[in-house]
Every structure is written in structure tokens, then in C-alpha cells.
Amino acid sequence: SFMIKDRIESLFSQARFYFNLEKYSSALRIYLKIISYFENYDKLFDTNYKDRYFARSLYKTALTLYYLNRYEEAIEYYSKAIEINPIYEKAFINKGIILAKLMAFDEALYAFNMALEINDKSEICYFNIGIIYSKLERYEDSLFYFNRALELGYNYAYLNIALVLEKLGKIDDVFETYDKAVKINKSLEVIYLNKAGFLINIKRYKEAIEYLDKALLILNEANSKGDAIIKNKELIDKDDKDLIDKEYIEFRIIQQDDTIYDRIYFLKSEALIGLEQYDYALTLLLDIKESKNVNIFNIVSRFIDYINIEKIIDIILKENSFWTIEKEEYFNFIVRDIENTSRLKKLWILQYIFLYLISVKDKDKINEISHYTSIEVFDDMAFDKRYEKSDNSKYSTYLKKNKLRMTSVKNANDPKEGKILMQLLRNNNINSKYRSINNFIALQTSFSRCKDSLTMYRLYGKYDNKEGTGCCLVFDKSFFDTSFNNLDSSILFSFSYDKNNYSHIELYNEQTLPLYFVLYYNYKNNEIIFNPCESDYDNLIIDLNREYNIWNDGKVFYDRLKNNIGYIFNSMFTIIKKFNSEELSLSYQLLMNIQYLIKDSSFVEEQEMRIIQLVEYGSNPLHIDKKMKRSYKNYLYIFDNKSLKEVILAPKADDADFLVERFNDRLAKATNIYNSKNMKNKYKINVYISNALKS
Secondary structure, eight states: OHHHHHHHHHHHHHHHHHHHTTOHHHHHHHHHHHHHHHHHTGGGSOHHHIIIIIHHHHHHHHHHHHHTTOHHHHHHHHHHHHHHSTTOHHHHHHHHHHHHHTTOHHHHHHHHHHHHHHOTTOHHHHHHHHHHHHHTTOHHHHHHHHHHHHHTTOTTHHHHHHHHHHHTTOHHHHHHHHHHHHHHOTTOHHHHHHHHHHHHHTTOHHHHHHHHHHHHHHHHHHHHHTOOOOSOOOEEOSSOTTOEEOOSOOSSOBOOHHHHHHHHHHHHHHHHHHTTOHHHHHHHHHHTTTSTTOOHHHHHHHHTTTSOHHHHHHHHHHOGGGGOTTTOHHHHHHTTTOSOOHHHHHHHHHHHHHHHHTBOOTTOSOOOEEEEEOHHHHHHHHOOGGGSTTOOOSSOOSOOSOOOEEEEGGGSSOTTTTTHHHHHHHHTTOOOOOOOOSSEEEEEEEEESOOSOHHHHHHSSOBTTBTTOSEEEEEOGGGSOOSOOOSOSOOOOOOOSSSSOOOOBOOOOOOOOOOEEOEEEETTTTEEEEOOSSSTTOOEEEETTSOOOSOOOOSOHHHHHHHHHHHHHHHHHHHHHTOOHHHHHHHHHHTHHHHTTEEEGGGGGGOEEEEEEEEETTSTTOEEETTTTEEEEEOOOTTGGGOEEEEEEOTTOTTHHHHHHHHHHHHHHHHGGGOOTTOSSOOOOEEEEOOSOOO
């Protein structure tokens, strides 16, 4: 037994060596070897030794798997470590962190609460429970837990407390909290940054700028001294002086310094827009033009209402940093063989302006967006398979629910999908060529303004090809990106490795996508019809026979929108007419996004809206569903942002009355975690049978 213990010890130090060099696969092999010693020579070890070293080898295996992004297996090994040593606090904490990352919030909370039973002074647990509750918008609850962390001496909790108080509308308390935070740590730039974000929200722009300048000063000083934030402080383990470890794993992505710079510049630019200093606001963002957040769509969406459109186009055309492969992968791929790309670039910018114009915005009055699907697919998205006892999968899978999927446009029910734009161009004397693209695939999901519509039940979500057997899911706008403000202004700190070195943590946010109105084209009249209006029964009609020569900055919103979409079409026609044959052959591919947002006017009553994304084949988000024979990418969980509001069953759904009961019960379970006892507006999803056609 003595020899084996020696062997185990030397394996531990080997594994540690590889782990600290970030050679995780080698470390993993060695940890698994240690585990096999414990399993094969079980009789040789006393319980004391096992509790300590067997549990530790399982824990280390889990940690290594985590760094290899094998989250579900990591959870399994933390659970095994806990079986051997039931009071292994760190194992509970790390297990909780991964569960939170996988959005299994109920199980994450359970793990953190177990850790608190072992050690009720664990500020890390209070803090992380606070983060989960704020993610679930249970602000009163998160405030309670952040305050507990603060009482235990975790000063960074001030930042989160301020953010939560702002959400609760307690403005005076927010000021007071920032004052306390500054007293504790004058040189923490994030305090000033967050305070500035808060001041912008309450329209105190000049003060916000002062704080942002202060944050910038601190950052620049820190960087010139070279003591930039230490990312991964290695922590000496209390029980074993010789075991040095990255013990706790970060809760979210650690933020680099440069994203803090971005934040400062974006917020300052926002404050300047508030002060109507538009040109200065734009110049400021061009100061950080290398940043991945300064991209064409971002600039267009921020400044289109304030700065002359031709000027914006001109700035983007001239500035190379907008056109790097990282920012414009698809564009660069399409134009890779062309010498002078300036005309193609202009077409590409016009496409972005077009997408912005037809997207749903924060201020739009539309707030019910429907998605028609089959009851079976809804079942898979809404319900946790934990309630079905038959699930004997290898891992007790934590990703129990499916996300809403974006599928290839090829699956749409209109064979002319993507071809209507070609008709439109030809109808306006433009001879564009249709060429298919083999490296990228367009994925989309369709939504509609028509809620509970008989027509839609007939077409979509049919079971066994029977009409009217699906369901209609009604979302609000929070399911999509309607503000285009990619830099959210809150940094949430998670725990530090030790009290002096902290890491910035971003709360993990699923990427929402913009939602676009589909435009309907009437070939005979050469006009475009679509409905972004408040009522479901209105339409805007854009007559393409007219000349739209002037960009409209007028006061009347719909007139402006109609004119400006016409203006963009006009500009596209003008530029494509100048193309040489080489450019012409690429023009249609460059309009890939638009071609899937224009349909034949015979479909106009569907009032469709879409999210759309171009994905490269072989890239990470793309999956293949063998059963359905289609490619897809995951979007969000349907409960994210509490955006699912209603589920309406189609009039001919089988056993509809029973389904209403079943769904009500299951949805109450699924949304339970979003609600606390004394909340005023609890999150509840209404389920009912369609009013269309009672037979």
C-alpha cells in the first residue's frame, strides 16, 4: 500500500504539471489513471485517505473536463466526488457553476444551497445565487443574497447591488450604493463605468461623461504601470501547501481589458447622442474601430437617425477596419477574387441599411409575435424530460429541453423561396445572375403577426398531415434583439480566486437576433407590400415605379420608412446597373440576406417575420437532424427572457382539452423558478384552445 500511495502522489504532481501548462488532455489521462488505482486496489486504502485523495482525483478530473468544455461529464465527476466525500464544498460549488452555465438553474441553486449547508459563510455561494436570481429577474431575491455576500466581506457585491436596485427603480439607493463602493475602492474603473451607465439611463449625460473619463484615466494609468488585472491567480490550497491549483472555475467569460475600453467608448458615444453631439459620437467610436463591436450594422443602427445617410456610407466605405475577415467573413468570401471591391462594398452597406429599416425596433408598437409549430415540437422545447421517468440516457442529461431551432431555408413551404428578388430585379431592368453558394447556408425561423389564425393552422404544424392540429406560440419582443445595443451595460462580478485579485465576469447572455418583416412583392404592379404598422390590418405599399431620390428625415414615421426603403432599392438598382459582368455575377450572392426576406405577394396574408443567419458549413453552431433530414442551429430556450406569453392549441388538435390541462401543469412547473412567493407580476403562460372555427 505504501508503494501505491507513492505512485499516486507522483501521478498527482505529474497531472498538476500538465494542468498548469493548460495541457488538459494529458492531465485528464493521468487523473483517470489515479482513479483506476483507487477502484482496483480499494482494499488497500483507509477511509481517511480515500475521502481525501480519491475524492480529490474525481474532483480534479471534473475540473479538467470543464476546461475541455465537456460540461456534462464534468458534472458526473463532481457528483462522484461528492459520493465519496459528502461534505466536499468545492465540488458542490463548481457543479453549481456548470449547471448555471447550462441554464439548469433549479439544479444549480440546489448545488449552491448544499454548499451553504456545509459552510454557511461561503460568500461565493450567496453571490452566485444572487447572480442566478438576477438572471431570472427575481430582483428582490437577488438583492437579499448579494447583501449577504457583502456582509461576509465580499465588497464587489456593491456593483451588483447597484444594478439590481436600478432594476427595482430605487434610484436614491443606487446613488448611495455607488458612493459606498467608491469609498471602498477608489481605483476600480468598473464602478465609474457602471455609474455612468446608470446616469445615462436617467438622462444625466454630462455627469456620465465625467465618470467615463475618470474610468478611462484609471485604466490608462493601470496599463502604463503594467499591472493589468491578473487573470488567473493560482491559489495555494489550504490543506496541502504543495498543491497549487486553479480551484474555482469562473462563472462566466472573463472580460478582457479591451472590452472595458469598448464599454467606456460606447457609453460615452451614447451620452453624446443624448447631448445631440452626433458627429463627435461617431468619431469617438471610430477611435476604437479595431474593436469587433464597431461593425457596419452597429454604426448604421446607432447613427441612421442622426447623421446624413450618404455620409455614413462614405465613412464605412473608406474605413478598412470595417472590412476585416473577422467582421465580414461572408462578404470577404464572396469577393475574394475581385481586384477593386468598392462598388460591391457599397451594395453590401445598402443591404445592412435595408435590414435595419425592416427590423422590429424597441419603439414599435408590435408586441405579439407568433410562431406556428406542431404540438410534438412544442413538447420537446417546453418540457423537461425529468418528469418522464423513462429517460435512461447515459448522462442524466442536464440540457433536458430543446431550444427553438433555426432551419435551412430550403425547408420552407414555398418553392420560389429566394427567387422573388430575382424577379424584382429583372422587372426593374437589372440582369442579375443567380448562382448558388456552397460554403454558407442561410438558416431562418418564421414568425407571424397573425395570432391564432386559421390560415396559419392549416399550413403549419400539422400532425400526420391533418390541417389545424398544431399550435401557436405567442412571444413578446424580448425574444429578439430590438435595441441593437450589443454592449450591455452591466458587469456582474463573480467570486475571486482570492481577496486581492478579481476577475471580471460577464453574465452569460444568449445571443438574440434581429427580427425582420418579410416584404411581399407584386410582380404585376412592381410594388412591395408589408405591414410594420400597429394594426394587423394595415399595409405599407412601396411603388417601385416611382423615383425615390431623396432620403427622408421627416417627422411622419411610416412615410419616412416607405420612402427610405424605396430609396435603398433605388440606390441598389443604380449601383448594380453600373456593375461589370464579374460584379454582376456576385451581386445576387451579396443580397443573400435580402433574398430570403422577399416573397411573392400571394403569401401576403401570412404577415411573416423572420430571424435569419448565414452560417458557414462545418462551423460550430450547425447541427444535422437525421430524423428530419435537415440542418439546424439552436436559437434560444422558449422561456428565455420570460418571452413566451401564450400557447394556443389549433382547433382540431387531438385531445385538446386534456392537452390544455397537461400543458398548464407542465408550464407551471417549467416557469416556477422565475417566480418567488411575494412577487407581484408572476410569470405565467396562458394555454387555451383556438377561437378559430369551433366545430
